[in-house]
Amino acid sequence: MDGIHLLGEWYGCPADTPEFTQAAPLRALCVGAARRAGLTVVGECFHQFEPQGVTGTVLLAESHIAIHTWPEAGFVTVDVYVCNLTTDNTAKAERVFRDLEAALQPRRTKFHSIHRGGKDA
Numbered sequence: 001m002d003g004i005h006l007l008g009e010w011y012g013c014p015a016d017t018p019e020f021t022q023a024a025p026l027r028a029l030c031v032g033a034a035r036r037a038g039l040t041v042v043g044e045c046f047h048q049f050e051p052q053g054v055t056g057t058v059l060l061a062e063s064h065i066a067i068h069t070w071p072e073a074g075f076v077t078v079d080v081y082v083c084n085l086t087t088d089n090t091a092k093a094e095r096v097f098r099d100l101e102a103a104l105q106p107r108r109t110k111f112h113s114i115h116r117g118g119k120d121a
Contacts, residue, residue, distance in 0.1 A: 001117040003063060003083040004090045006097045010076040012107030013069075019103050021071045023048040023056065030058045030065050033099040037092040039082065062089050065096060069104075076104055081116070 018025035023046040034041050039060050046056035052072060058065040062082040069076050080097050082089040101109070 001083050003116045004093050005081040005114040005116050006093055007112040008078045009110040010104060010106030013074045013076055013104045015071045015074055020069050021052055023054045026054045026056055029103050033096045034058055037095040039092050
């Protein structure tokens with residue numbers, strides 16, 4: 001299957017933002033970003049850790065979003081993977097990634113983009 005997988009490591013995120021520290025705001029951010037990009041949300045699961053931190057996934061008809069926050073370290077990992085079965089969804093994945101990054105405001109980032117599958121698969 002042809003697709004794009006965007007991977008990010010975000011450092012120095014402000015620890016006082018609700019989207020960084022609480023499951024409900026992070027869920028709203030991720031689901032909203034997917035919908036605004038035109039992707040199809042088919043499920044989601046977010047877990048609040050104590051005393052802090054969130055892990056979450058948004059299941060998409062096109063694939064998934066996964067995000068994990070460590071407020072004590074100002075650190076986030078995120079991956080956005082979309083398949084391109086009937087149309088090229090690369091721009092949609094990039095929009096989701098940019099929206100999440102803008103909301104979580106990292107001071108430093110690492111980014112990888114991986115083309116998955118294709119005609120050789």
